Amino acid sequence: xxxxxxxxxxxxxxxxxxxxxxxxxxxxxxxxxxxxxxxxxxxxxxxxxxxxxxxxxxxxxxxxxx
Amino acid sequence: xxxxxxxxxxxxxxxxxxxxxxxxxxxxxxxxxxxxxxxxxxxxxxxxxxxxxxxxxxxxxxxxxxxxxxxxxxxxxxxxxxxxxxxxxxxxxxxxxxxxxxxxxxxxxxxxxxxxxxxxxxxxxxxxxxxxxxxxxxxxxxxxxxxxxxxxxxxxxxxxxxxxxxxxxxxxxxxxxxxxxxxxxxxxxxxxxxxxxxxxxxxxxxxxxxxxxxxxxxxxxxxxxxxxxxxxxxxxxxxxxxxxxxxxxxxxxxxxxxxxxxxxxxxxxxxxxxxxxxxxxxxxxxxxxxxxxxxxxxxxxxxxxxxxxxxxxxxxxxxxxxxxxxxxxxxxxxxxxxxxxxxxxxxxxxxxxxxxxxxxxxxxxxxxxxxxxxxxxxxxxxxxxxxxxxxxxxxxxx
Numbered sequence: 001x002x003x004x005x006x007x008x009x010x011x012x013x014x015x016x017x018x019x020x021x022x023x024x025x026x027x028x029x030x031x032x033x034x035x036x037x038x039x040x041x042x043x044x045x046x047x048x049x050x051x052x053x054x055x056x057x058x059x060x061x062x063x064x065x066x
Numbered sequence: 067x068x069x070x071x072x073x074x075x076x077x078x079x080x081x082x083x084x085x086x087x088x089x090x091x092x093x094x095x096x097x098x099x100x101x102x103x104x105x106x107x108x109x110x111x112x113x114x115x116x117x118x119x120x121x122x123x124x125x126x127x128x129x130x131x132x133x134x135x136x137x138x139x140x141x142x143x144x145x146x147x148x149x150x151x152x153x154x155x156x157x158x159x160x161x162x163x164x165x166x167x168x169x170x171x172x173x174x175x176x177x178x179x180x181x182x183x184x185x186x187x188x189x190x191x192x193x194x195x196x197x198x199x200x201x202x203x204x205x206x207x208x209x210x211x212x213x214x215x216x217x218x219x220x221x222x223x224x225x226x227x228x229x230x231x232x233x234x235x236x237x238x239x240x241x242x243x244x245x246x247x248x249x250x251x252x253x254x255x256x257x258x259x260x261x262x263x264x265x266x267x268x269x270x271x272x273x274x275x276x277x278x279x280x281x282x283x284x285x286x287x288x289x290x291x292x293x294x295x296x297x298x299x300x301x302x303x304x305x306x307x308x309x310x311x312x313x314x315x316x317x318x319x320x321x322x323x324x325x326x327x328x329x330x331x332x333x334x335x336x337x338x339x340x341x342x343x344x345x346x347x348x349x350x351x352x353x354x355x356x357x358x359x360x361x362x363x364x365x366x367x368x369x370x371x372x373x374x375x376x377x378x379x380x381x382x383x384x385x386x387x388x389x390x391x392x393x394x395x396x397x398x399x400x401x402x403x404x405x406x407x408x409x410x411x412x413x414x415x416x417x418x419x420x421x422x423x424x425x426x427x428x429x430x431x432x433x434x435x436x437x438x439x440x441x442x443x444x445x446x447x448x449x450x451x452x453x454x455x456x457x458x459x460x461x462x463x464x
Contacts, residue, residue: 012170012409014170016398019175027176028171029176029177030171032170052398052399055399056398058409
């Protein structure tokens with residue numbers, strides 16, 4: 001099972017994960033820090049979006065555990 | 067061997083200089099000579115640029131010796147520069163992280179989306195005014211510049227009556243033709259203005275970014291610096307992308323049709339246009355604080371690194387057929403907003419403005435066209451931020 005991991009200490013609040021998959025990610029209102037709404041992508045399409053979020057994240061705060 | 071001079075001008079309006087793509091396609095980064103005679107490492111591969119911008123051993127501090135600059139002088143040698151507070155874009159960790167976190171909540175995806183109705187209104191009002199005015203018109207003054215200008219003014223809480231001063235001063239400051247003294251005077255006037263505005267907001271807080279920052283911080287100088295940065299960064303960049311995007315879409319009617327028939331494609335088209343032009347491609351330059359091995363070369367402490375951002379955004383390893391505009395390619399991994407901890411704070415605001423402008427403009431003025439050939443327009447190929455000085459357009463009267 002693929003699992004999304006977020007290192008909130010690295011996050012810079014750019015929100016690129018939210019643009020990539022709003023079902024999986026959100027930002028807190030105060031500092032825009034990532035909130036993982038759904039750590040386990042339910043299907044292949046969601047895994048693909050999670051991979052894209054990892055690639056795009058500018059602070060490399062996101063990673064995937066297989 | 068002498069290092070080739072870095073070219074900062076584009077010969078084709080829709081492409082980086084060919085040398086940049088040649089430099090990118092070499093096996094390892096190579097040195098180039100900057101306009102002031104200093105040398106810097108040129109990075110053109112997307113993976114190299116991303117690695118460099120993620121590495122805290124590279125500094126954003128433009129006052130450090132060796133920082134690559136596009137001007138003939140060296141910024142660290144210009145007197146008076148150190149007097150001002152270090153702006154966010156020049157901070158390194160840990161100072162940078164703290165300062166950015168204090169303001170980034172203002173730019174979340176949710177907050178930007180909440181601005182949509184207001185931005186839509188601003189865009190509609192300006193298109194109304196353009197259609198009611200002379201035909202042909204200059205789209206830069208009719209739409210491209212005033213829209214981001216008004217949006218950033220509203221975000222900062224600049225009163226409507228002060229817009230003229232605000233727009234004139236910032237236009238002078240951003241001009242390449244205004245003499246240095248005039249630009250310095252405009253910068254000073256804006257600093258004084260922002261300090262006054264912040265003092266008023268302290269007495270009478272409003273529903274704006276500066277008022278909210280004041281609620282948690284007493285550091286007025288830091289707020290002036292932040293206001294200045296947001297004004298400058300949120301202005302010319304988006305304006306240029308509006309103009310360039312309009313030209314590119316008019317020049318590629320099939321691509322334009324893709325978004326006019328299905329506006330859900332516009333966000334992807336915006337990403338592609340951002341990639342294709344990469345208007346602030348040298349803004350991601352850095353200087354090494356210690357020796358770093360990158361891409362097979364040893365970059366020594368104190369050596370500058372200049373990013374060939376447009377060439378990197380056409381790197382065939384990341385963007386097949388990168389010289390072609392393809393609004394459906396899925397270009398979101400571009401580095402037009404930079405990468406790493408400094409990635410553009412206002413990127414989601416820029417995206418929103420561009421999406422609304424393109425959707426609204428081509429829906430409301432479907433007969434919009436250029437009155438001059440696209441390749442003969444006055445492009446800002448001598449500026450650090452690429453764009454257009456003027457964009458003459460016409461349309462069929464209803």
